[in-house]
Amino acid sequence: EPEVTQTPSHQVTQMGQEVILRCVPISNHLYFYWYRQILGQKVEFLVSFYNNEISEKSEIFDDQFSVERPDGSNFTLKIRSTKLEDSAMYFCASMWTKGTDTQYFGPGTRLTVL
Amino acid sequence: LAKTTQPISMDSYEGQEVNITCSHNNIATNDYITWYQQFPSQGPRFIIQGYKTKVTNEVASLFIPADRKSSTLSLPRVSLSDTAVYYCLVGMDTGRRALTFGSGTRLQVQP
Numbered sequence: 071e072p073e074v075t076q077t078p079s080h081q082v083t084q085m086g087q088e089v090i091l092r093c094v095p096i097s098n099h100l101y102f103y104w105y106r107q108i109l110g111q112k113v114e115f116l117v118s119f120y121n122n123e124i125s126e127k128s129e130i131f132d133d134q135f136s137v138e139r140p141d142g143s144n145f146t147l148k149i150r151s152t153k154l155e156d157s158a159m160y161f162c163a164s165m166w167t168k169g170t171d172t173q174y175f176g177p178g179t180r181l182t183v184l
Numbered sequence: 185l186a187k188t189t190q191p192i193s194m195d196s197y198e199g200q201e202v203n204i205t206c207s208h209n210n211i212a213t214n215d216y217i218t219w220y221q222q223f224p225s226q227g228p229r230f231i232i233q234g235y236k237t238k239v240t241n242e243v244a245s246l247f248i249p250a251d252r253k254s255s256t257l258s259l260p261r262v263s264l265s266d267t268a269v270y271y272c273l274v275g276m277d278t279g280r281r282a283l284t285f286g287s288g289t290r291l292q293v294q295p
Contacts, residue, residue, distance in 0.1 A: 074227075103282070113228060113271075115282035126282055161227040172218070173283060175227030 072096045074176035076162050082182045083152055091147045091179045093162030102145045103163040103173060104137065106130070113161070119145065152183045188272045193290040202259045204289050206272030209253050217248060217255045220271045222288070228271065232257070259291075267293045 075094045083089050095102050104116040117127040119137055136148045145164075149156055159180050163173040189207040196202045208217070216235050220228040232239055234246040234255070245258040259266055269288040275281065 105283075112287060113222070113283075113285040115284065118282055128282070159225065163227070172230040172233065175229065178225065178227050180225070 074162055074164055074174050076160075076176040076179050078179060079177070080180045080182070082184065085154055085183055086151050089149050089152055089181065091149075091160050091162075091181070093145045093147070093164075093176055094143055095145055095162065095164030096166075096174055097143070099164035099166050099174075101125075101165040101167070101173075102137075102139070103165075104147045105161045105163065105175075106158040107161065107178075108155075108158040116147070116160075149181075152181075154183050157181055157183045188274055188286055190270075190272050190286070190289045192287065193292065195292050195294065196262055197294050198263055199261050202262050202266070202291060202293075204257045204259075204270055204272075204291070205254055206257070206274075207254045208272070208274045211252050211274055215252075215274050217246065217252075218273045219244070219246065219257045220273065220283075220285075222269045222271065223267075228283075228285070231270075262291075262293045264293050264295065267291060 074096055077092045081089055102119040105113050106116055107113045114130060115128050117131045117137055118125045134150045138146050159178040161178045162176040165173045216233055218233040219231045221231050222228045232241055232244050232246045234248050236248050236252060239246045247256040269290050271285050271288040273283055
């Protein structure tokens with residue numbers, strides 16, 4: 071069964087550093103998402119991406135965040151200057167088409183900001 | 185998206201049937217009901233989706249009464265591996281739009 075993959079599984083960084091989290095969505099999917107989950111808290115939506123542009127974003131997704139689909143297969147989330155409060159699990163998700171289709175989540179990247 | 189209410193936690197034993205009920209009093213006409221499962225340190229996983237009456241797949245059943253103000257996820261004969269958090273989501277076109285997760289129901293299955 072096809073699945074969403076994410077790398078790395080765990081990223082440790084110093085406060086103020088830039089990080090790039092990578093995702094490979096399921097190959098024929100068209101809609102892409104990033105969510106995050108701070109330890110012990112709810113899964114929170116960050117951004118959705120379709121047709122090479124952001125279609126929706128949350129208040130969390132401020133100017134420190136950016137997304138890109140550089141080569142038609144990878145989908146990346148960049149955090150320009152990490153803060154301690156960015157420490158969380160980051161999940162990528164993808165979906166084939168709109169409607170009542172479902173989003174398929176990756177295993178996540180645990181980001182630890184020191 | 186419609187507000188949902190579900191129990192914070194439930195306990196069960198292996199082999200039992202587990203029913204988790206979700207209330208969504210302000211569900212709109214076009215809203216679908218979707219359930220996700222999340223294991224620790226993993227991403228949420230789609231379980232089942234329905235609009236009305238009953239839906240069944242290889243994992244679970246979803247019961248939706250006629251007024252659609254609640255729904256019940258039924259897991260037959262649970263095992264230890266069903267220990268997870270279960271989320272009820274209600275909304276129109278829940279695939280395309282951002283998913284809004286609540287706190288979910290933490291199911292603990294014991295031997």
